[in-house]
Amino acid sequence: SQQGEEDPQALSIQEGENATMNCSYKTSINNLQWYRQNSGRGLVHLILIRSNEREKHSGRLRVTLDTSKKSSSLLITASRAADTASYFCATDANRNSGYALNFGKGTSLLVTP
Amino acid sequence: DAMVIQNPRYQVTQFGKPVTLSCSQTLNHNVMYWYQQKSSQAPKLLFHYYDKDFNNEADTPDNFQSRRPNTSFCFLDIRSPGLGDAAMYLCATSRELVYEQYFGPGTRLTVT
Numbered sequence: 001s002q003q004g005e006e007d008p009q010a011l012s013i014q015e016g017e018n019a020t021m022n023c024s025y026k027t028s029i030n031n032l033q034w035y036r037q038n039s040g041r042g043l044v045h046l047i048l049i050r051s052n053e054r055e056k057h058s059g060r061l062r063v064t065l066d067t068s069k070k071s072s073s074l075l076i077t078a079s080r081a082a083d084t085a086s087y088f089c090a091t092d093a094n095r096n097s098g099y100a101l102n103f104g105k106g107t108s109l110l111v112t113p
Numbered sequence: 114d115a116m117v118i119q120n121p122r123y124q125v126t127q128f129g130k131p132v133t134l135s136c137s138q139t140l141n142h143n144v145m146y147w148y149q150q151k152s153s154q155a156p157k158l159l160f161h162y163y164d165k166d167f168n169n170e171a172d173t174p175d176n177f178q179s180r181r182p183n184t185s186f187c188f189l190d191i192r193s194p195g196l197g198d199a200a201m202y203l204c205a206t207s208r209e210l211v212y213e214q215y216f217g218p219g220t221r222l223t224v225t
Contacts, residue, residue, distance in 0.1 A: 033213060042117070042203055042216030043156065088155065092211040099210040100146075100170075103155040 006089055006107040014112055019076040021107040023089030024069075032065055033090045033101065034074050043088065046074075079111045116140050117217035119204050125223045126194050134189040134220045136204030144210055145187040147179060148203040150219075156203055162187060163210065191222075199224045 007022045023032070031050045035043040047063045049056045049072065056063045062075040076083055086108050090101040118137045126132040136145065144163050148156035160169045162181040176198070178190040191198055201221050205214040 030211060035214075035216075040201070040219070040221070042119075042218045043205075043214070045213040045215065048213050100158055100161060100168075101211065101214065105153075105155045108153075 006087070006104045008107060009105070010108045010110070012110040012112065013079055015079060015081055017079055017111075019079050019083070019109055019111070021074045021087050021109070023072045023074070023104055025072075025089075025091045025102075026070065027093065029067075029091045029093075031092055032063075032072050034061075034063060034072075035088045035090060035103075037086045037088065037106070039085070046087075076109075079109075081111050081113050083109060084111045085109060117204060117206055117215050119202075119217035119220050121220060122218060123221045123223070125225060126191075127225055128196065129193045132191050132194055132222070134191075134202050134204075134222070136187045136189070136217055137185050138187075138206045138215075139185070140206055140208075140215060141184060142206035142208050142215070144207045145181060146205040146207075146214065147177075147187070147189045148205065149198075150201045150203055159189070194222070194224045196224050198222065 005024050013019050031048055033048045034046040037043045047058050049063050049065045060077045065072045086106040088103050088106045090103045093102045116139050120135045146161040147159045150156045158170050159173045160179050176192050181187045201219045203219045204217040207214045
């Protein structure tokens with residue numbers, strides 16, 4: 001079952017601009033993670049933010065978490081063409097098989113030179 | 114340097130012909146996962162192993178099986194591939210459940 005939903009589905013910006021992607025989820029979480037996927041490749045972990053954290057930074061990435069609104073955002077500052085990829089949020093969920101990650105459908109980001 | 118390795122990167126099989134995809138890891142992680150990802154969709158968890166304990170997702174078809182003979186290796190067996198099984202299959206590992214996951218490059222499966 002899918003819990004995270006990213007918004008927008010697709011985003012096109014120019015190099016140097018900032019890109020913001022949002023993720024909404026439905027039930028309580030322990031943590032929320034963001035992943036990047038380049039076309040036809042595996043996913044790469046970007047940031048994990050715990051439910052008691054509100055903001056986290058990693059290089060040009062900034063993630064916020066609002067548990068009251070059940071939402072998170074990923075900000076990429078000063079974007080580069082190499083940032084072109086799909087970005088997924090993932091939330092932990094207790095399922096019949098135990099805790100696992102639910103991935104959203106992703107935001108497809110295109111950064112043009 | 115590669116931490117999660119998947120072989121082959123591309124696999125073509127015929128309708129109904131069994132196929133096995135392989136994954137190996139050098140991270141010594143407890144958990145190994147198999148995901149199916151179709152074009153422009155989210156990765157869908159098929160099953161995972163926590164050490165030797167196998168955990169199947171409720172909606173994973175019986176056609177999909179998995180083996181983990183040791184910590185480093187995990188296999189995905191598709192007993193009778195259908196056209197709808199054509200997808201990217203991603204293997205991932207994590208030290209513990211819901212920790213960050215490390216993904217392999219994926220195996221692109223084509224069913225003819």
